[in-house]
Amino acid sequence: MAARTTGSVLIVTEADDLHGDALAATLRKHHGLSPIRLDMRDFPRENGTFRVSRDGTSRSLSHILGLDDASSVWWRRPQPCVVPGSARGVDDDYRQAECDGFLQGLLWSIPALWVNDPGADRTANRKLVQLETAYRAGFAVPETLITNDVDEARSFIDSRPGPVVYKRAGTGRGAFTETRIVTAADLARLETIRNSPTIFQDYIHAECDLRIVWVDGMEWVVRIDSQSGVGRVDSRLDTSVDFTADRLPASVSKSLTTLMGALGLAFGVLDLRVGLDGEFWFLEVNPQGQFAYLEIKTGLPIFESLANLLVLGDGTVNG
Incomplete structure (x- = not known):
């Protein structure tokens, strides 16, 4: 890929993400650049605006300087906005969706090099x-079954010639979950996959x-x-x-x-x-x-x- 000139680098991640800190230090050391840092959880506590005029488009967040100057974005660990709940909880889902949609659109509209493109990333x-x-x-991919069907899971485990591991199928935030070999105790609680589709895979x-x-x-x-x-x-x-x-x-x-x-x-x-x-x-x-x-x-x-x-x-x- 040909070399190019650059404006600012935007890093979208949690404020305390060590990977964000390390990249910021590397950009300063090797390129003399101080990147823009954005933790999406700060919105809507901070103000945000997107505008279209005859002169083009502009976007701003009250706690971020130079957002429109970003020519590349590291889409590292995006988070949902933190929207205060209403006293009665009415319309909380609506307001969450509106804030997430606005901030995502504000960022995704930036004409920049994205690492990674948010749609491809998702x-x-x-x-x-x-x-x-x-x-x-x-x-080569290990023989795999992903299911919430208890009978299918049991049949797959019984049919394999060697050990089978299991692990989560989703990618949502949560506590670390390790990959484990299926044991007799796991078979006894196989019903729990009904509401949590699980990966079952040949152990290599x-x-x-x-x-x-x-x-x-x-x-x-x-x-x-x-x-x-x-x-x-x-x-x-x-x-x-x-x-x-x-x-x-x-x-x-x-x-x-x-x-x-x-x-x-x-x-x-x-x-x-x-x-x-x-x-x-x-x-x-x-x-x-x-x-x-x-x-x-x-x-x-x-x-x-x-x-x-x-x-x-x-x-x-x-x-």
């Missing part, structure tokens, strides 16, 4: 979409796990020695094991490029598992995934790559 967050797209992109006996940060074609690959610690089922549970920079085979890299292009994502954090059979198994991609610890563990210049994408339109890092 669609790609759906794990069913990810699995379908990964399969079509040529990835692993050599290691890979976490890949994709920055518009740049692949920052980290090999996680997950099988030497307590994170054998879920590599997120143990950061004490070895983390090393790695590379993907050309065929896997090709599937990754196809996947991210089909999802319309310029950025994402992917989890792959390398099986004992040597296969690279796709698990998921998170358009808003955590990656700061990967840079700390390996020294890979991931934040610099992201900063370059937002400022120059190219995530390449020189040197």
